[in-house]
Amino acid sequence: MENTLSTTTDKVFLYDVIGAQFDTIGSKALAVKKMLNDYFPKNDYLRRLGVCVFEAEANLAIHTIHGGSIEVMIFSDRVRITAKDDGPGMKDMKKALTPGFSTAPESARQLGFGGGVGLNNIKRFADYFYIESSKKGTTLIFEVWNDDDPTTH
Numbered sequence: 145m146e147n148t149l150s151t152t153t154d155k156v157f158l159y160d161v162i163g164a165q166f167d168t169i170g171s172k173a174l175a176v177k178k179m180l181n182d183y184f185p186k187n188d189y190l191r192r193l194g195v196c197v198f199e200a201e202a203n204l205a206i207h208t209i210h211g212g213s214i215e216v217m218i219f220s221d222r223v224r225i226t227a228k229d230d231g232p233g234m235k236d237m238k239k240a241l242t243p244g245f246s247t248a249p250e251s252a253r254q255l256g257f258g259g260g261v262g263l264n265n266i267k268r269f270a271d272y273f274y275i276e277s278s279k280k281g282t283t284l285i286f287e288v289w290n291d292d293d294p295t296t297h
């Protein structure tokens with residue numbers, strides 16, 4: 145098991161994302177950023193995290209049947225996000241991770257989604273990235289480390 149997943153924390157926050165509701169995408173990412181501001185009052189760090197949570201939220205809203213949940217675990221030196229849903233899952237993980245590939249419906253594309261860059265954005269900003277997917281659902285785990293904390297070096 146990865147060392148990064150072995151630490152424990154008592155600071156866990158859970159956010160629900162409704163499926164097939166596109167006009168509120170971003171509201172949970174904003175709530176997460178506001179909540180984290182008390183713990184990490186650093187603009188650049190929160191900006192990176194905010195982008196990642198936004199992309200995870202958008203994927204739950206656009207690509208799932210019932211939406212899903214975003215769990216935020218806070219450690220002194222990092223934040224771990226776990227986004228989970230119960231399907232339909234990715235048909236082809238390799239394609240899903242290819243920049244530009246998207247199965248977003250026309251209704252989401254009209255709102256500017258569907259560029260096929262969300263997961264790659266998360267990969268770029270995150271210090272730890274894990275994804276698994278089956279018909280039963282998708283689990284995405286990523287961490288963004290606060291590089292100002294000397295314990296991460």
Ligand SMILES: Nc1ncnc2c1ncn2[C@@H]1O[C@H](COP(=O)(O)OP(=O)(O)OP(=O)(O)O)[C@@H](O)[C@H]1O
Pocket residue numbers: 199202203204206207208229231232233234240241245246247248256257258259260261262263264282
């Ligand atoms: N939770 C999910 N469940 C099922 N499929 C998903 C999920 N998240 C992503 N995908 C699949 O992976 C593809 C790529 O996702 P990614 O976030 O990179 O791009 P996108 O959502 O299509 O467009 P963008 O994020 O640029 O608006 C999606 O088009 C979809 O097919």
Ligand SMILES: [Mg+2]
Pocket residue numbers: 199202203258261262263
């Ligand atoms: Mg996306």
